[in-house]
Amino acid sequence: MSHVNEHAHPVTGPKTYGLVLLALLVLTVITVQASYFDFGPWNTVVALLIASAKGSLVALFFMHLRHDKFNAVIFVGGLLFLAVFLIWTLFDIATRQPVLPSNLKTPVQEFPGAPLGAPVRPSTGQPRGTPAL
Amino acid sequence: MSTATPSAHAHAEHGHTPFLQHHFREMSQQFDAARIGMWLFLVTEVLLFGGLFVGYGIMHARHPEAFVAAHHHLDKTLGALNTVVLLVSSFTMVLSVWAAQTSRKKLLVLFLLLTLACAGTFMVVKYFEYSHKFHEGLLPGKYYSHKGDTVPGQFLFFSFYFMMTGLHGIHVLLGMAAIAWLVVRALKGHFSSQYYSPVEITGLYWHLVDLIWIYLFPLMYLIS
Amino acid sequence: MSEGVLHAGAGHAVHHADYLEEPKGLWSWLTTVDHKRIGLMYMWSVLFFFLVGGIFALLIRLELLTPKQTIMDAETYNRVFTLHGAIMTFLVIIPAIPAALGNFALPLLLGAKDVAFPRLNLASLYVYWTGAAMAVATLALGGVDTGWTFYTPYSTTTGGGVTLMVLAAFVLGFSSIFTGVNFIATIHKLRAPGMGWFEMPLFCWGMYATALIQILATPVLGITLLLIVMERVLGVGIFDPQLGGDPVLFQHFFWFYSHPAVYIMILPAMAVISEVIPTFSKKTIFGYKAIAFSSVAIALLGFLVWAHHMFVAGMSLFAGAIFSFLTFFIAIPSAIKVFNWIATMWRGSISLEAPMLHAISFLLIFTIGGLTGLFLAALSTDVHLHDTYFVVAHFHYVMAGSNLIAMLAGMHYWWPKMYGRLYNKKLAAISAAVIFIGFNLTFLPQFVLGSRGMPRRYFNYLPQFQDLHVASTIGSWVLAAGLFLTAAYLLASFRQPKGMTANPWGGRSLEWETSSPPTTHNFEGQPVLQHGPYDYRPEPAPVGVKELAH
Numbered sequence: 001m002s003h004v005n006e007h008a009h010p011v012t013g014p015k016t017y018g019l020v021l022l023a024l025l026v027l028t029v030i031t032v033q034a035s036y037f038d039f040g041p042w043n044t045v046v047a048l049l050i051a052s053a054k055g056s057l058v059a060l061f062f063m064h065l066r067h068d069k070f071n072a073v074i075f076v077g078g079l080l081f082l083a084v085f086l087i088w089t090l091f092d093i094a095t096r097q098p099v100l101p102s103n104l105k106t107p108v109q110e111f112p113g114a115p116l117g118a119p120v121r122p123s124t125g126q127p128r129g130t131p132a133l
Numbered sequence: 134m135s136t137a138t139p140s141a142h143a144h145a146e147h148g149h150t151p152f153l154q155h156h157f158r159e160m161s162q163q164f165d166a167a168r169i170g171m172w173l174f175l176v177t178e179v180l181l182f183g184g185l186f187v188g189y190g191i192m193h194a195r196h197p198e199a200f201v202a203a204h205h206h207l208d209k210t211l212g213a214l215n216t217v218v219l220l221v222s223s224f225t226m227v228l229s230v231w232a233a234q235t236s237r238k239k240l241l242v243l244f245l246l247l248t249l250a251c252a253g254t255f256m257v258v259k260y261f262e263y264s265h266k267f268h269e270g271l272l273p274g275k276y277y278s279h280k281g282d283t284v285p286g287q288f289l290f291f292s293f294y295f296m297m298t299g300l301h302g303i304h305v306l307l308g309m310a311a312i313a314w315l316v317v318r319a320l321k322g323h324f325s326s327q328y329y330s331p332v333e334i335t336g337l338y339w340h341l342v343d344l345i346w347i348y349l350f351p352l353m354y355l356i357s
Numbered sequence: 358m359s360e361g362v363l364h365a366g367a368g369h370a371v372h373h374a375d376y377l378e379e380p381k382g383l384w385s386w387l388t389t390v391d392h393k394r395i396g397l398m399y400m401w402s403v404l405f406f407f408l409v410g411g412i413f414a415l416l417i418r419l420e421l422l423t424p425k426q427t428i429m430d431a432e433t434y435n436r437v438f439t440l441h442g443a444i445m446t447f448l449v450i451i452p453a454i455p456a457a458l459g460n461f462a463l464p465l466l467l468g469a470k471d472v473a474f475p476r477l478n479l480a481s482l483y484v485y486w487t488g489a490a491m492a493v494a495t496l497a498l499g500g501v502d503t504g505w506t507f508y509t510p511y512s513t514t515t516g517g518g519v520t521l522m523v524l525a526a527f528v529l530g531f532s533s534i535f536t537g538v539n540f541i542a543t544i545h546k547l548r549a550p551g552m553g554w555f556e557m558p559l560f561c562w563g564m565y566a567t568a569l570i571q572i573l574a575t576p577v578l579g580i581t582l583l584l585i586v587m588e589r590v591l592g593v594g595i596f597d598p599q600l601g602g603d604p605v606l607f608q609h610f611f612w613f614y615s616h617p618a619v620y621i622m623i624l625p626a627m628a629v630i631s632e633v634i635p636t637f638s639k640k641t642i643f644g645y646k647a648i649a650f651s652s653v654a655i656a657l658l659g660f661l662v663w664a665h666h667m668f669v670a671g672m673s674l675f676a677g678a679i680f681s682f683l684t685f686f687i688a689i690p691s692a693i694k695v696f697n698w699i700a701t702m703w704r705g706s707i708s709l710e711a712p713m714l715h716a717i718s719f720l721l722i723f724t725i726g727g728l729t730g731l732f733l734a735a736l737s738t739d740v741h742l743h744d745t746y747f748v749v750a751h752f753h754y755v756m757a758g759s760n761l762i763a764m765l766a767g768m769h770y771w772w773p774k775m776y777g778r779l780y781n782k783k784l785a786a787i788s789a790a791v792i793f794i795g796f797n798l799t800f801l802p803q804f805v806l807g808s809r810g811m812p813r814r815y816f817n818y819l820p821q822f823q824d825l826h827v828a829s830t831i832g833s834w835v836l837a838a839g840l841f842l843t844a845a846y847l848l849a850s851f852r853q854p855k856g857m858t859a860n861p862w863g864g865r866s867l868e869w870e871t872s873s874p875p876t877t878h879n880f881e882g883q884p885v886l887q888h889g890p891y892d893y894r895p896e897p898a899p900v901g902v903k904e905l906a907h
Contacts, residue, residue, distance in 0.1 A: 078176030
């Protein structure tokens with residue numbers, strides 16, 4: 001190991017990285033298997049939790065955040081503001097009823113050209129006059 | 134396994150390595166700054182992709198049947214394979230950083246090339262997935278032409294599928310270019326324990342590309 | 358007063374070529390990595406686009422002289438106000454103080470030789486020029502008439518150059534992000550030895566807070582703009598209700614950036630004021646930490662309130678109530694700053710040089726702008742005032758009045774440092790007054806217009822509004838006169854030879870301890886902080902630049 005290091009920066013070795021890779025592969029198997037179970041409304045939560053476990057391993061070990069509190073704060077800060085974006089938007093989206101066909105007194109077609117109750121090829125009609133670019 | 138000897142000029146007392154930029158007092162300061170800069174850039178990437186994830190999440194919640202029906206067209210095996218490929222590429226990337234940190238030039242080049250190979254594999258698998266979709270008419274938005282759907286609105290899912298995997302794919306390609314550049318510099322002997330920050334910060338970028346896929350895979354391929 | 362820079366132990370001043378002289382030639386400027394040169398190139402670019410955007414503004418005001426068509430038809434009018442807004446927002450106000458003044462001054466204030474990533478700095482300038490060229494090119498495609506806010510579904514279905522304009526804004530976003538990344542790394546890593554976080558000038562705190570926003574908010578604008586393009590080109594369906602999308606979702610995406618963006622605009626302005634007021638009051642800043650923390654607080658709070666732009670968009674009442682409630686809190690750190698600046702002036706030795714005149718204008722104009730924001734923050738009053746001229750007046754008071762005037766203050770403050778020359782002080786004072794009068798004459802009537810019901814972005818209007826519109830238009834001519842006068846005497850200053858002292862204003866921050874203009878490397882040797890940046894005590898520690906043993 002060299003003595004005049006560019007930075008007094010602990011060097012993690014291949015063995016540790018190898019163990020982390022193993023854990024990541026195991027978690028990948030778990031996440032695929034979990035998708036065959038139905039946890040009801042918790043499906044998304046389970047998927048996100050496993051993904052976050054994998055993500056944490058990558059961030060802590062592969063991205064060296066274990067030894068780097070400062071940049072960990074930067075990264076977590078970014079995630080925090082993403083969470084604000086999602087949650088504050090949901091303050092609106094989750095508290096109003098979109099005008100779905102089923103909410104209306106006289107049902108309308110959600111996707112124009114798609115007759116109700118029959119197999120269809122959905123229309124993706126654009127309003128008239130839409131230019132290509 | 135050879136240990137590269139640090140080059141003479143890099144080993145000088147209170148060394149001004151040739152890579153010390155004039156406005157920094159010492160290499161550690163420059164290295165720290167480089168890492169801060171890359172992490173800040175990664176935050177912008179998180180928010181860029183995050184916006185797409187937020188849009189996807191909201192549209193999924195609004196049209197659950199369409200999204201569930203549409204995702205069955207995705208091949209879970211290929212998706213899982215790509216996940217594994219990217220995880221391995223992250224592994225080889227961080228090993229290349231270790232090799233640079235410990236002045237192991239040959240291993241550095243090897244691991245960088247392995248990372249490139251994994252990235253290339255990822256793109257090849259993507260190519261097959263996309264070709265299949267084009268063939269079936271499973272295209273975004275107004276180009277969706279798949280026949281025989283029982284649930285309307287599946288084009289919405291594919292809009293997001295192509296936008297998110299497409300943007301991710303572009304980032305993979307850009308990462309491959311950066312890693313290729315690292316190979317060139319590594320072969321020239323630029324990197325050692327004295328100076329390896331380009332390898333480290335490119336590695337950080339690459340791990341983020343992997344991180345995004347870690348979330349993309351379950352949310353697109355595995356929802357039920 | 359000391360001339361140039363002293364070498365410790367040399368016993369005499371040594372003249373080195375300054376950064377303007379050396380290296381020579383256009384190519385050396387276009388390939389420079391010197392933050393000072395990059396800052397100047399940004400400054401002139403921004404001023405050029407300010408001229409363009411300003412001409413559009415004068416055209417708007419000309420059209421509004423009469424209730425019916427005056428000089429242009431309705432379609433053209435829509436394109437003119439869109440381009441005015443887009444140019445002013447993306448090409449002028451967002452980059453102006455950070456990229457021009459910030460790039461020039463930040464390393465000097467920190468005692469550094471350059472920013473952390475000089476090549477990234479040059480890249481951000483080229484990216485800016487690219488985005489600007491794309492924006493101008495939309496004129497060739499028939500212009501854009503969506504308003505600078507690009508609301509869907511109109512923006513995703515109308516013709517014209519929308520896609521190109523949106524992509525231009527996307528490119529410009531990178532310029533902003535690069536600047537933000539550079540400033541944060543610089544402030545963390547390149548402060549002079551002895552300069553802790555609470556010993557750096559408040560301008561740096563302002564740049565730091567601004568950079569936080571640039572990094573966190575701009576990418577969301579990026580994805581929003583890409584989604585507009587995807588809607589137009591592919592019909593993806595996220596914002597189109599006919600396809601299962603939600604147009605209000607677009608507004609959430611858009612304002613998540615665009616509200617914090619207004620703090621990208623005002624925080625640098627406040628940062629300049631925090632430098633100017635102590636210098637021209639010969640008094641230390643009142644409440645340094647309060648101002649520093651308020652800057653960061655404004656940056657962070659600014660992310661929580663964006664949907665106050667959407668109270669009448671069809672958002673839920675629950676969300677409206679939350680966003681309204683949170684919006685009020687931004688007034689607190691803003692007010693803390695205003696009180697602290699005034700307290701700094703209290704019992705100070707005020708000298709009414711041009712930078713200080715502009716700073717005082719700022720205090721008055723920003724107070725009005727900030728207070729009128731509260732009317733709009735309150736949900737119930739906003740229902741009446743939304744999309745009226747009240748909103749137009751409010752944002753011009755904070756964006757044009759406050760930001761523009763702070764930019765002028767900064768330019769006048771650092772002009773001797775940038776160019777080694779001073780402008781005509783009498784003309785500068787006159788134009789400061791003319792600008793203040795012209796600005797208020799233009800925009801004060803608009804508060805009244807708005808509260809009486811005059812809608813914004815309207816090409817014609819009811820006859821009872823004409824008097825106030827005429828007053829506003831005359832104001833725009835006065836404002837323009839003041840600005841042209843400013844341009845004239847600033848350009849005339851180049852006719853003098855360079856010969857400025859290092860510290861014409863008696864400032865205490867590090868930029869005043871090197872020559873005017875500085876050499877390429879800013880300082881001879883590594884400056885070590887001897888005293889605080891606002892230390893105006895009668896017998897300060899001896900100033901000088903020490904060479905650290907290398």
